Structures are given as structure tokens and as C-alpha cells.
Amino acid sequence: GENVEQHPxxxxxxxxxxxxxxxxxxxxxxxxxxxYKQELGKRPQLIIDIRSNVGExxxxxxxxxxxxxxxxxxxxxxxxxxxxxxxxxxxxxPLNDYKLSFGAGTTVTVRA
Amino acid sequence: ExxxxxxxxxxxxxxxxxxxxxxxxxxxxxxxxxxxxxxGQGPELLIRYENEEAVDDSQLPKDRFSAERLKGVDSTLKIxxxxxxxxxxxxxxSRTTGTPxxxxxxxxxxxxxxxx
Numbered sequence: 001g002e003n004v005e006q007h008p009x010x011x012x013x014x015x016x017x018x019x020x021x022x023x024x025x026x027x028x029x030x031x032x033x034x035x036y037k038q039e040l041g042k043r044p045q046l047i048i049d050i051r052s053n054v055g056e057x058x059x060x061x062x063x064x065x066x067x068x069x070x071x072x073x074x075x076x077x078x079x080x081x082x083x084x085x086x087x088x089x090x091x092x093x094p095l096n097d098y099k100l101s102f103g104a105g106t107t108v109t110v111r112a
Numbered sequence: 113e114x115x116x117x118x119x120x121x122x123x124x125x126x127x128x129x130x131x132x133x134x135x136x137x138x139x140x141x142x143x144x145x146x147x148x149x150x151x152g153q154g155p156e157l158l159i160r161y162e163n164e165e166a167v168d169d170s171q172l173p174k175d176r177f178s179a180e181r182l183k184g185v186d187s188t189l190k191i192x193x194x195x196x197x198x199x200x201x202x203x204x205x206s207r208t209t210g211t212p213x214x215x216x217x218x219x220x221x222x223x224x225x226x227x228x
Contacts, residue, residue, distance in 0.1 A: 006154075032215050043116075043203070043219040044155070051215075089154045093215070098143065098207060099168060100217060102154025 002027040004092050006103025014111050019077040021106045023090035026071070030092040033066060033073050034100070039086045047088075048075070051095065080110045114138070116220035118204050124226045130192035133223045136185070137206030144181060145217060146189050147203040155203050161187065194227045201225070 003026040013019050025033075031052035036044035050057045050064045050073065057064050061080075066073040073092075077084055087107050091100040117136040125131050137144050142163050147155035158177065160168040163184035172179065176195070181187040191198055201224050205217040 004154075034216070036219075043221045045219070046216055049215065091154070095215070098215065098217075099157060099160065100155075102156070105152070105154050 002030055002092055002094075002099075002101035004090060004101050004103045006090050006106055008106060009104065010107045010109070012109045012111060013080050015080060015082060017080055019075075019080055019084070019108055019110075021075045021088055021090065021108075022072060023074070023092075023103050024070075024072045025092040025101075027092070027094065028068075028071065029094045030101075031068075031095045032093045033064070034091050034093075035062075035064060035075050036089045036091065036102075037086045038089065038105075044089060077108075080108075082110050082112055084108060085110045116204055116206050116218055118202075118220035118223055120223055121221060122224050122226075124228065125194055126228050127196055128193040130190065131194050131225060132191075133189045133202050133204075133225075135187045135189070135204030135220060137187075137204070138208070138218055141206035141208045141218075142184070143207040143209065144187050145205040145207075146179060146187070147205065149201040149203055149222070151200070158189070191225075194225075196227050199225055199227045 006023045034049035037047045038044040063076045087105045090103040093100045144161040146158040149155045159172045161181045179189045201222040203222045204220040
């Protein structure tokens with residue numbers, strides 16, 4: 001089955017700086033890669049996703065890049081704000097299988 | 113539009129007791145998932161339903177866990193008997209089909225289970 005590894009496990013950044021989280025996956029059949037944000041005690045919420053037919057996708061301060069050859073994808077958050085503090089999870093799934101395998105999560109802390 | 117609803121939000125039981133969790137997916141969502149999230153980890157799939165059919169239950173510990181989605185809408189996940197290691201957050205998610213965001217899974221708030 002799919003194995004997703006996520007690094008780092010914790011990340012502390014100064015407000016206004018950028019944050020980068022990296023994930024690798026094992027199953028070359030995976031072609032859907034969502035990122036979820038989970039605030040303490042709340043539900044995971046999708047913040048951005050990417051499919052394997054594109055290499056990069058951007059939504060305001062958030063961007064995701066995908067390298068299918070190397071089997072890794074990354075989340076980039078620019079101009080970080082205190083409300084970006086949360087746990088971020090990457091996931092991977094073969095398209096049309098809809099079975100998400102999640103990374104272990106990255107706890108992001110934005111220092112004011 | 114109402115999101116995925118789960119109840120109860122918190123449950124504390126003693127080991128060997130039974131427990132049940134309920135989930136109501138987003139209206140019209142055919143696919144329903146149950147995940148378990150251990151502390152400090154990502155969610156792990158337990159079972160996936162397409163309408164009323166369980167199409168992937170390979171990760172469900174069938175000796176003590178059971179689930180049902182009788183009418184293809186809401187679902188119940190049961191543990192009997194509960195063990196200490198079952199303490200976790202149980203998340204329900206749902207997904208629609210036939211729309212541009214068909215891949216997106218929407219999560220409920222989860223049920224935090226503590227087994228004493």
C-alpha cells in the first residue's frame with residue numbers, strides 16, 4: 001500500500017516568513033495529493049490539492065509543488081500569519097481510488 | 113450547506129465496554145469514510161462505503177469493530193469490547209461524485225474516545 005512520509009514534524013517560523021513542508025510517497029500510481037489543515041480540536045480542512053497532470057498550484061499565500069519523478073510534493077506558505085498556526089497533513093491517493101494515505105503531520109507555529 | 117455531523121463529540125468509557133459513534137455525511141454524498149486518528153498522527157482509514165456497500169474494510173479490526181450504513185446515508189461505527197489502545201479520535205468523512213471536486217473528502221469534527 002501507499003506510504004507517505006512528512007517532514008518536518010514541527011516547524012516554528014517568524015510571522016511574515018515562509019514555511020515549507022515536504023512529503024514523499026511510495027506508490028507511483030498515486031496522482032492526487034491534498035493538503036489538510038487541522039486546528040486544535042477541530043476537523044481537518046482541505047486547503048489545497050494537486051493532481052499529477054500539473055507541477056504547481058497556487059492559491060493566494062499557499063502553493064503546492066509536485067515532482068512525480070522523485071515522488072515528492074511540498075506545501076509552501078508565504079507571509080505567514082498567526083492564524084496559520086495548526087497541524088498540516090499531506091496525503092496521497094491513486095485517482096479514482098479515493099483512498100487517502102496521510103502523513104504524520106507537521107505542527108506549524110507562527111511566532112508574532 | 114451543513115457539514116459532516118458526528119456524535120457524540122467526546123466519549124469516556126471503561127475497557128471492555130461497548131461504544132458507538134454516529135455520522136451523518138453531507139447531503140447527497142455517496143461515499144462515506146471512517147478514519148481513526150491517534151494522537152500526533154494522521155488519520156488512518158478504517159472503512160469506506162459507496163452508498164450502503166462497504167467497498168474497503170481491509171483496515172477494520174473485525175474482531176471488535178463493526179460498521180453499518182443501512183440506507184446509504186448515515187452510518188454507525190461500533191467497538192465491542194473496547195480496549196485501552198482504542199483511545200483515539202474517530203473521524204468521519206464524505207465525498208460526492210460527478211462534480212469537479214469529486215476527489216475532495218470533507219471531514220466531520222470527530223469523536224474523541226478515551227478508554228480507561
